[in-house]
Amino acid sequence: MGGGSAASLPPGVNAAVPMQDIMPPVKPKKGVIGFLRRNPTIAIGGFLVLLMVCIAIFAPFLFTKDPTALAPALRTREPSARFWFGSDMLGRDIYSRVLYGARVSLTVGFAVAICASAIGLFIGLVSGFIRVADSIIMRIMDGMMSIPSILLAIALMALTRGSVGNVVLAITVAEIPRVSRLVRGVVLSLREQPYVDAAVASGTRTPMIIIRHILPNTLAPLTVQATYICASAMITEAILSFIGAGTPPIIPSWGNIMAEGRALWQVKPYIVFFPAIFLSITVLAVNLLGDGLRDALDPRMAKRL
Amino acid sequence: MFAYVVRRVLATIPVMAIVALFVFSLLYIAPGDPAAVIAGDQATPDDVERIRASLGLDRPYLVRFGAWVWDIMRGDLGVSIFTNLPVSTMIRQRIEPTLSLMVVTLILAVSIAVPMGVVAAWRQGTWIDRAVMAFAVLGFSVPVFVVGYVLAYFFALEWDLLPVQGYTPFARGFWPWLENLILPAIALGSVYIALIARITRATMLEVLQQDYIRTARAKGLNQGGILFLHALKNAAVPIITVIGIGIALLIGGAVVTESVFAIPGLGRLTVDAILRRDYPVIQGVVLLFSFVYVLVNLAIDLAYTLFDPRIRY
Numbered sequence: 323m324g325g326g327s328a329a330s331l332p333p334g335v336n337a338a339v340p341m342q343d344i345m346p347p348v349k350p351k352k353g354v355i356g357f358l359r360r361n362p363t364i365a366i367g368g369f370l371v372l373l374m375v376c377i378a379i380f381a382p383f384l385f386t387k388d389p390t391a392l393a394p395a396l397r398t399r400e401p402s403a404r405f406w407f408g409s410d411m412l413g414r415d416i417y418s419r420v421l422y423g424a425r426v427s428l429t430v431g432f433a434v435a436i437c438a439s440a441i442g443l444f445i446g447l448v449s450g451f452i453r454v455a456d457s458i459i460m461r462i463m464d465g466m467m468s469i470p471s472i473l474l475a476i477a478l479m480a481l482t483r484g485s486v487g488n489v490v491l492a493i494t495v496a497e498i499p500r501v502s503r504l505v506r507g508v509v510l511s512l513r514e515q516p517y518v519d520a521a522v523a524s525g526t527r528t529p530m531i532i533i534r535h536i537l538p539n540t541l542a543p544l545t546v547q548a549t550y551i552c553a554s555a556m557i558t559e560a561i562l563s564f565i566g567a568g569t570p571p572i573i574p575s576w577g578n579i580m581a582e583g584r585a586l587w588q589v590k591p592y593i594v595f596f597p598a599i600f601l602s603i604t605v606l607a608v609n610l611l612g613d614g615l616r617d618a619l620d621p622r623m624a625k626r627l
Numbered sequence: 628m629f630a631y632v633v634r635r636v637l638a639t640i641p642v643m644a645i646v647a648l649f650v651f652s653l654l655y656i657a658p659g660d661p662a663a664v665i666a667g668d669q670a671t672p673d674d675v676e677r678i679r680a681s682l683g684l685d686r687p688y689l690v691r692f693g694a695w696v697w698d699i700m701r702g703d704l705g706v707s708i709f710t711n712l713p714v715s716t717m718i719r720q721r722i723e724p725t726l727s728l729m730v731v732t733l734i735l736a737v738s739i740a741v742p743m744g745v746v747a748a749w750r751q752g753t754w755i756d757r758a759v760m761a762f763a764v765l766g767f768s769v770p771v772f773v774v775g776y777v778l779a780y781f782f783a784l785e786w787d788l789l790p791v792q793g794y795t796p797f798a799r800g801f802w803p804w805l806e807n808l809i810l811p812a813i814a815l816g817s818v819y820i821a822l823i824a825r826i827t828r829a830t831m832l833e834v835l836q837q838d839y840i841r842t843a844r845a846k847g848l849n850q851g852g853i854l855f856l857h858a859l860k861n862a863a864v865p866i867i868t869v870i871g872i873g874i875a876l877l878i879g880g881a882v883v884t885e886s887v888f889a890i891p892g893l894g895r896l897t898v899d900a901i902l903r904r905d906y907p908v909i910q911g912v913v914l915l916f917s918f919v920y921v922l923v924n925l926a927i928d929l930a931y932t933l934f935d936p937r938i939r940y
Contacts, residue, residue, distance in 0.1 A: 461641050461645060462645055464641075464642045464645070465642050465643075465644075465645025465646050465648075465649060466645070468642055468917050468921045468924075469646060469649065469650075469916075469917045469920075470875040470876075470878040470879045470916060470917070470920060471875065471879065472878075472879030472880075472882065472883075473878065473879060473882070473897075473912075473913050473917070474913075476882070476897065476909075476913075477650070477653055477909055477910075477913050478653075479901070480653075480657075480900075480901050480904065480906065480909050481653065481656065481657055553767070553768065557770045560770055560772075561770065561771075561772070561879075561882075561883050564772060564883065564886070565883065565886055565898045565901065566898065566901065566902050567898075567901045580772065584886075584887075587776060588784060588791065591776070591784075594776050595776070598770075598772075598773040598776065598777075601770060601773065602768060602769045602770065602773055605767075605768040605770070606765065606769070609764055609767055609768045610764065613764065
């Protein structure tokens with residue numbers, strides 16, 4: 323607050339607030355187009371995410387072949403008109419496998435984001451409102467957070483068969499502590515707000531306070547967190563599959579394609595590079611979307627980071 | 628001060644206990660019967676039962692947990708199902724490459740990321756700042772094995788500057804050791820650099836607005852001195868905190884980096900153990916990494932006073 327230029331001005335003249343902050347320079351355009359124009363990161367990130375979702379949904383119609391069809395005579399072909407991204411050591415078409423792989427990555431990313439947010443929201447609310455539960459829950463969360471999340475997911479995957487469902491479960495468990503901590507933090511600070519006191523004083527019941535006053539305010543930070551979780555879940559899925567603890571090898575996921583190309587990568591680098599590029603672009607898109615949402619939903623935070 | 632140290636050290640005990648309970652439960656509910664595995668194919672059900680009793684596997688959950696914790700305190704992490712070697716021996720054999728990789732990454736990342744963040748904050752809004760922020764987003768988005776393969780492809784295969792894969796023990800000389808670790812360290816460090824650079828920039832932006840910085844400028848101190856001596860010192864606490872938290876990223880990333888660069892460390896050990904379902908080994912590695920993580924962050928918490936004498940407990 324103690325801004326430098328204010329010191330030399332006579333008292334009462336507030337130089338800390340320049341005019342353009344008080345009066346909007348241009349009338350902001352309304353509607354979706356205006357919003358996207360003001361938030362280019364959301365526009366770019368959102369566009370790329372939508373593109374990937376479309377690729378995943380319409381994979382069968384995008385000139386793909388059966389991603390699991392073997393053609394031993396046509397092993398490890400370089401990218402060509404027949405195999406756009408080349409073929410792997412079993413003669414499978416990498417272009418088709420990469421496009422179908424988008425399904426696995428996006429499913430895992432979105433499913434983990436939704437599950438971890440929902441469960442984390444619940445735990446965070448309980449923890450923020452019930453004092454007795456708080457210390458126990460937070461000790462457990464601290465313990466879980468001290469196991470590096472990839473290791474926790476690896477350990478959980480070692481217990482179960484590899485399947486998309488189990489991958490989602492393992493990554494979700496590893497992400498829950500962070501969401502719970504976030505929600506609990508928001509709840510604790512909101513509980514001190516005068517309007518919550520006012521609601522309590524006027525006899526509003528606790529469930530109603532949660533629904534009407536607490537939940538809507540957790541939504542913005544939770545949405546931002548969910549996008550980051552989605553991005554990191556997609557990376558974790560690829561890592562798990564890459565080291566052989568993720569989706570079963572028969573499912574074409576980006577991590578699996580890279581794992582299969584690992585042995586040959588020095589001579590046939592394209593097997594690893596195409597899924598790597600798709601994975602990187604998708605994660606980048608989701609992260610951009612998250613950054614854009616953070617800036618749009620929480621201007622105070624945006625100034626700091 | 629002393630009371631704070633004691634309190635902080637005591638506070639890590641429940642955390643470690645929960646980690647231990649979690650990791651123990653992992654083995655407890657793991658599929659497969661260790662007694663049957665040890666007894667072999669020819670064993671009768673009676674033999675299996677006898678082995679189970681001799682291993683104490685028939686005792687209740689909490690009794691077994693207590694015995695297991697007691698073993699760990701004496702440094703006994705159990706025996707690998709696959710190699711029949713003690714897990715502690717296997718870990719000792721593999722710890723040097725992983726430790727080397729992490730130390731090199733840590734030094735590299737901090738010495739790149741902190742100046743990056745400082746310069747970005749100093750030149751806020753310019754192309755340098757934008758470039759650093761863009762790099763940070765990229766660092767968060769490009770997975771460690773992708774960075775690893777791209778680096779290895781260009782620097783090792785195409786330009787032949789550094790070895791493609793492998794590890795040379797430190798005992799065989801500093802340069803051969805370092806040479807093998809440069810590419811893995813950059814790959815592993817990319818996320819870490821992004822994280823540290825971002826926090827450094829954010830903290831420095833706040834510090835640079837304070838009055839004493841203006842005073843230093845008015846006195847005519849040179850810019851570098853102000854940035855790195857006056858400002859960075861006061862921005863140290865959040866930066867060091869995030870360096871500690873980020874070690875979790877290093878640990879997770881090391882597992883993958885070691886696979887990409889064929890480094891025979893704990894990460895390889897973990898991956899091999901998963902493929903073989905060697906639960907005692909998985910358990911030992913997860914436990915070790917988690918405890919290291921907790922202890923590093925404890926040490927950082929205790930070290931705050933060194934960086935910021937204003938903090939008094």
